[in-house]
Amino acid sequence: MRRTRRIHTTGQPIDPSKPRSGSVVTVLAFAGITVAVMQTLLVPVIKDLPVLLGTTPANATWVMTATLLAGAVSTPIMGRLGDLHGKRRMLLASLAVMVAGSLICASTDDLVVMITGRALQGFAMGAIPLGIGIMRDELPREKLGSAMGLMSSSIGVGGGLALPAAALVAQHADWHALFLGAAGLGLLAMALTYAFVPEPPLRAPGSFDAVGALGLSLGLVLLLLPVTKGSDWGWTSAPTLGLLAASVVTLVLWGLFELRTPAPLVDLRTTARREVLLTNLASIMVGVAFYAVSLVLPQLLQLPVSTGYGLGQSMVVAGLCVAPLGLTMMFVAPLYARISARRGPKATLMLGMLVIAIGYGAGLGLLSAAWQTVLIAVVLGAGIGLAYSSLPALIIGAVDPSETGAANGLNTLMRSIGTSVSSAVIGMVLADTSVAMGSVRVPSMEGFRISFLIATGAVLVGLVLAAFLPAQRPSARPVLLASSADGDARRADGGGDGDGGGNAQGAVSAPERRTAAPS
Known part of the structure; x- marks a missing residue:
């Protein structure tokens, strides 16, 4: 059986083996x-x-x-x-x-x-x-x-x-x-x-997500290129308007893909x-x-x-x-x-x-x-x-x-x-x-x-x-630590699943959430 331990947000043990903060x-x-x-x-x-x-x-x-x-x-x-x-x-x-x-x-x-x-x-x-x-x-x-x-x-x-x-x-x-x-x-x-x-x-x-990385990179280049070169090319020129339109299409398609990928x-x-x-x-x-x-x-x-x-x-x-x-x-x-x-x-x-x-x-x-x-x-x-x-x-x-x-x-x-x-x-x-x-x-x-x-x-x-x-919304309540199944442990403690409980998690630093060794 795995035990979990609570560490309050008021402090944490000092590990002398770690570099000074x-x-x-x-x-x-x-x-x-x-x-x-x-x-x-x-x-x-x-x-x-x-x-x-x-x-x-x-x-x-x-x-x-x-x-x-x-x-x-x-x-x-x-x-x-x-x-x-x-x-x-x-x-x-x-x-x-x-x-x-x-x-x-x-x-x-x-x-x-x-x-x-x-x-x-x-x-x-x-x-x-x-x-x-x-x-x-x-x-x-x-x-x-x-x-x-x-x-x-x-x-x-x-x-x-x-x-x-x-x-x-x-x-x-x-x-x-x-x-x-x-x-x-x-x-x-x-x-x-x-x-x-x-x-x-x-x-x-x-x-x-390699496909997402390529899609975002292409969309950003198509967007920022006419933005940075528009004054040289002309803001109503075919290259400027064409690239801006292409960036919109690319980023929309990228967004749809990102919503579907696990x-x-x-x-x-x-x-x-x-x-x-x-x-x-x-x-x-x-x-x-x-x-x-x-x-x-x-x-x-x-x-x-x-x-x-x-x-x-x-x-x-x-x-x-x-x-x-x-x-x-x-x-x-x-x-x-x-x-x-x-x-x-x-x-x-x-x-x-x-x-x-x-x-x-x-x-x-x-x-x-x-x-x-x-x-x-x-x-x-x-x-x-x-x-x-x-x-x-x-x-x-x-x-x-x-x-x-x-x-x-x-x-x-x-x-x-x-x-x-x-x-x-x-x-x-x-x-x-x-x-x-x-x-x-x-x-x-x-x-x-x-x-x-x-x-x-x-x-x-x-x-x-x-x-x-x-x-x-400051959080001063304890944060549950576990060496595995981090998300399940946080939910068991009422901390949310990383979606609804994001604010509470953000109120403390990650060392206070770090996993404890099983015993």
Whole structure:
């Protein structure tokens, strides 16, 4: 006869054989920041890419687009693979792919080879949901909030810190050194992960849905390709409209298939729950708001003073002025944990979105000096950090522990869609409102302000969506642990079957649910 034991959510035994939770958090956050660096690594040299690669400006944009598309495709797939085969194992695989892509880029000036390497770099974005999943499985409850907040914010932290660092390297060394540095960071992250991050024992049942993965990948590429290239192709051109129509058809067929398969890549029934659906929709809006500032401030800072509104700063100084965006995101993770413990992640998400709206609203009249851009970056970083930190907690509180990786992968994908839409829309606005300066056209102050208004509108929509999220229902009751038949044991204890009892499960960390040895 198998006995079960109850462990209350107020604490758990300390296993001295395990790595310290502080080491796990630090290493996973470093891995997340390393992966996020890939998204903005080439921003300082983007205007020079046509010359560096011997191609046209339209073709050179594929170097950025490939990373975005690969990152969007990889996040739900790697999350599901982590749930099935081990999150630490898949995290190491993601970092290894990133290192391979970095080395490929460091050794070439050929456009096609560079695009291939950049796609491999982007594939590592799956490390973000994997890291969040490991934290849920391994950390005690009292440390989980701030840890997940830091991991979730690592997307912005890495992107913000990469700008000044990449600008400094690009100004004083061969641009290929950017990729060598990225490979070095990836190898260091792999070594630290191998040494300090344990492999969680929790596994999801079922097998990998290869057909679902292919269908989702195809649908996302068909969707994001015209979104990111629409301004080049024309928004009403046959390729743009044709690909958008094809993406709708593909994603609808994929959804029908996922509803019928016994082990889907994405459980659409879980995704359709109010708390999950609204969180994912709000994530898109936060993604739009995050990318707007990354597009506007560096350009404004580097435009010459002769325009009448440009701030005439160097590439490095512009990067340093934007860097507080990422630094503030990193420092608000502990603040998020305190607010969330008192008010819940819903309140923290709404507060973060309100701060973002205030930051963009203030930015409409504070764009005339470099110090003002630093102030805007700090305020927006605080708001985006609070909002990003809340998202994994809301998702985890609504799904079964075995779905953590896939669910957070989908949420990360929603943010990527938001940044893609932001890039496309704001890029179009800046192009349509540009003004002539000599023989070239440059973005106008009107375009910058319209971009800030768009971001403000997006975050206000997100605020309304967040208001309809259900209030947090904290659970302090014991959680039943068993070494097998986990779902049956939880049902026997009244904990639900992972569908109706998702919120209660999400209120405690996975170590408190871990199986007990039979006796």
